Amino acid sequence: MIDSVRVRVPAKINLRLSVGPLRADGYHDLVTVFHAVGLYDEISITRVGAGSGVSAQVAGEDASAVPVDDDNIAVRAVREAAHRARQPTDLAITITKCIPVAGGMAGGSADAAAALVGCAALWPGTLRADDLAGIAAALGSDVPFLLDGGTMIGTGRGEILTPVLAQGGFNWVIAVSDNGLSTPGVYAELDRLRAGADVPPPSGDDALLRALRAGDAKALARRLHNDLQSAALSLRPTLARVLDAGIELGALGGIVSGSGPTCAFLARDRDHALDIAVGLTTTGLVRLVRHAAGPVDGARVIA
Numbered sequence: 001m002i003d004s005v006r007v008r009v010p011a012k013i014n015l016r017l018s019v020g021p022l023r024a025d026g027y028h029d030l031v032t033v034f035h036a037v038g039l040y041d042e043i044s045i046t047r048v049g050a051g052s053g054v055s056a057q058v059a060g061e062d063a064s065a066v067p068v069d070d071d072n073i074a075v076r077a078v079r080e081a082a083h084r085a086r087q088p089t090d091l092a093i094t095i096t097k098c099i100p101v102a103g104g105m106a107g108g109s110a111d112a113a114a115a116l117v118g119c120a121a122l123w124p125g126t127l128r129a130d131d132l133a134g135i136a137a138a139l140g141s142d143v144p145f146l147l148d149g150g151t152m153i154g155t156g157r158g159e160i161l162t163p164v165l166a167q168g169g170f171n172w173v174i175a176v177s178d179n180g181l182s183t184p185g186v187y188a189e190l191d192r193l194r195a196g197a198d199v200p201p202p203s204g205d206d207a208l209l210r211a212l213r214a215g216d217a218k219a220l221a222r223r224l225h226n227d228l229q230s231a232a233l234s235l236r237p238t239l240a241r242v243l244d245a246g247i248e249l250g251a252l253g254g255i256v257s258g259s260g261p262t263c264a265f266l267a268r269d270r271d272h273a274l275d276i277a278v279g280l281t282t283t284g285l286v287r288l289v290r291h292a293a294g295p296v297d298g299a300r301v302i303a
Helices: 073-085 107-122 129-139 143-148 183-194 206-214 217-223 229-235 239-248 270-283
Strands: 004-022 028-047 054-060 091-097 151-155 160-163 170-176 253-256 263-267 288-294
Touching: 004 107, 004 143, 004 183, 004 206, 004 217, 004 253, 004 288, 028 107, 028 143, 028 170, 028 206, 054 073, 073 091, 073 107, 073 129, 091 107, 107 129, 107 143, 129 143, 143 151, 143 160, 170 217, 170 239, 170 270, 183 229, 206 217, 217 253, 217 263, 229 239, 229 253, 239 253, 239 263, 239 270, 263 270, 270 288
Parallel strands: 054 091
Antiparallel strands: 004 028, 028 091, 028 151, 028 288, 151 160, 170 263, 170 288, 253 263
8 A cells, every 4th residue: 555655746837828708607718728847846645644634734935825724725636536536534745836826837736736646646546537637627727737737728717628739848937026916816807907898709829839839939939928918917017027028138938927927938948048047037026037848747656
């Protein structure tokens, strides 16, 4: 019997995020292109004594900003997986953060995906792939993608996935700002900015998909698009200076990642990315800067 498992899970960037009008249920239809990048959280799940229940602790960057009760999506993922697998919930979860918290890179969703993969490894044969996908979709729009990673088109709320061919790899510079942004708050600001406008349904971009198939970083940079970017900039105007700084330092393109405030810049190659990262670090506009390549696999057991 396995007593403990450790899972590594990447962050995501939305290469394209097209947001439809507000639905009656409070959600929006999306067409997005998810891209998993090598900026990782790690989760350990360990069996503990009977009657202990689920406990969680968080270490690493921004650890104090992450809840350790049922407000933590990874805790909810473990509870739901245990219920589905008919297993006891006497488990200790340790989350080591590197993905920015409330940064638009799906850090919480990544932890939930890692927790589901960890539970499947802890209880072999009890959870099928479709069980994990169903739990993931119920937990959040980004969780299903982070089970598999790579590059995919997401539709619906983002949970309906279609793989995309991405030739070779791409090098990114991730610029993390102080203080996160609430995803619901950014969507609400987008709805406010759009008030009274005729909002079209969300759409894809064939040119972006061709750039991915060709492994053409320059062409991809020209097609980066995020409907939430205007709302993030409205709530955090200083992000415009970060985006301008990345382009001035030679990035092929830049974009607010998801609901922000993290910004992602596309580079020609690893050396170019490192040069941009050094330059952004000296601007004083961001809290920290990371290099990350993509696409990478989703949540995977590493120990």
